[in-house]
Amino acid sequence: MERLKNFFATRAGIVLTGLFIGILAAVLQKLGNPPNMGICVACMERDIAGALGLHRAEVVQYMRPEIIGFVLGAFLSALIFKEYRPRGGSSPFIRFILGIFAMIGALTFLGCPWRTLLRLAGGDGNAIFGFLGLIFGIFLGTRFFKMGYSLGRTQSFPSKAAGIWFPLLMFLFLVLLLLDVYYQTNILFFSIKGPGSMHAPIFISLSIGIFIGFIAQRSRFCTMGAFRDLILFKQPHLFLGVLSLFVAAFITNLILDQFNPGFENQPIAHTMQLWNFLGMTLAGLAFALAGGCPGRQLFLSGEGDGDAAIFATGMIIGAAISHNFGIAASPKGIGPHTPEAIILGFIVCFIIGFTMREKRI
């Protein structure tokens, strides 16, 4: 067990995690998930917001088992390897706000950092602009860290039970999904057309989600951290995981005939490149200020990190706001109120970046 524990912290461990995620994401797409969206944490949380009726965009409503699996897999891993440690209290409401704007940025581009890589690996040229925006946003975040930015220290919670609530919420979501699918209880909202209606079989999605949650908790896989550590410390450890994800997804896409290079008519994507860039710049900045990409925030939530759970909740609420107020983009382009929301997001993130500084001891 100790050897396994150490293995995933090694270079080989992070590379293997990236390879698994890249291959499994492309396979999930083959098994029914939307094109270039085998796994997209932002899109899948948006679908969950839809399944709960928090927004009524009928084409993006599904209780995605992958997200549930990520949290439960990380929870299981943290328990087994004694890393389950309920904690929180590091500027939770600011993290909530960052989660909202991270989602607004991601839904302007139509993807999280994972999907940015998957879109690139599927040949979607529009994702180049999102990718550049992501790196630029993370770069802006690192400037704030250089200036002493901090959301403050977390505290360990007095009870071990304090960290189970987010995993329990995910388990409840799973129960609701199974009740609806097998007993037609009609509690959740389900898309009958569009990306929300496209999904791999539930138990395959769930199993893959749990598996990825487990190994990503062990290896600390983080797409934002990959670029942040390269920029801040010239440390390539996490970047190797991201590179592996991209290469594995690219090769798997070639094998499965899912590679379609070009800019026009790419699946669940638009060609408004300025907004692809700015959307991911905002998302990258918000992820950097919150200390993790959306996947990493889910894995941390599974470890009992209440602050990460609040960020993830912020993202779900951000998806509802995006779709309810004409902010989210669609394949036709950005929404009527996307520009205002993105500008507001930058103003809020910059205020947070400039004002949140801890006096160094």
Add this chain to the structure above:
Amino acid sequence: MAEIIDVRGLSCPEPVLRTLEVLKKLDKGEVEIWVDTNTSKENIIRAVNSIKCQILEIKEEENIYKILVKKG
């Protein structure tokens, strides 16, 4: 007595950032870094090794890892 850098409870990348800031300013000597998660411990070991400082000892005491690092 080694200087203590207490980075317990801080989110990534602050533990590594603060450790490197202190180590870069240090001409030579020892510092002890206090962390409270395996993730921070792994990140600091990786960062310290990359700047050619030496890890002398890692102690685990009641949910604290104390990493003793020597420079020079």
